[in-house]
Amino acid sequence: MTDDLQQRFMREAIELSRANVRESKGGPFAALVVYDGEVIARGTNLVTSTNDPTAHAEIVAIRDACRALGAFQLTGCDIYTTCEPCPMCLGAIYWARPRAVYYANTQHDAAAIGFDDRFIYDEFPLPHAKRRIPMTQILRDEAYVAFREWMNKSDKISY
Numbered sequence: 001m002t003d004d005l006q007q008r009f010m011r012e013a014i015e016l017s018r019a020n021v022r023e024s025k026g027g028p029f030a031a032l033v034v035y036d037g038e039v040i041a042r043g044t045n046l047v048t049s050t051n052d053p054t055a056h057a058e059i060v061a062i063r064d065a066c067r068a069l070g071a072f073q074l075t076g077c078d079i080y081t082t083c084e085p086c087p088m089c090l091g092a093i094y095w096a097r098p099r100a101v102y103y104a105n106t107q108h109d110a111a112a113i114g115f116d117d118r119f120i121y122d123e124f125p126l127p128h129a130k131r132r133i134p135m136t137q138i139l140r141d142e143a144y145v146a147f148r149e150w151m152n153k154s155d156k157i158s159y
Helices: 003-022 057-069 087-096 107-112 118-123 140-152
Strands: 030-035 038-044 077-083 100-105
Touching (some): 003 030, 003 077, 003 100, 030 057, 057 077, 057 087, 077 087, 077 107
Parallel strands (some): 077 100
Antiparallel strands (some): 030 077
């Protein structure tokens, strides 16, 4: 893909993020999913307008793109996002397996305007009991039964 085309897609994402701010639908974030040189999905941050903490632009775009493709992976797709993905979006991107991600603003730019994810990154290496939201394991043996059933399933779809 040419630099001109990449810039065109990023400019479209940037305009979408600005419209999202003007329309008060959510934060100043937008994302596009491009397949074979065509935009197949668009997403904006809809956290506050939908009361959904997972409604980040990348997540919204990934969900719509997967529906459009009829697939749970974005093989051969590129994601254009107006900001370096947060930890949640980065995880979703890796699960979706696009070909590439292009971003404009950095996580530091986002932190400077009040969208600071540093506290999440800081939580990852902590022992579960020391995290801000403590995590306590219970009923592992009972829950592991489903894992054994999955391992033995002959028609499972791996991902």
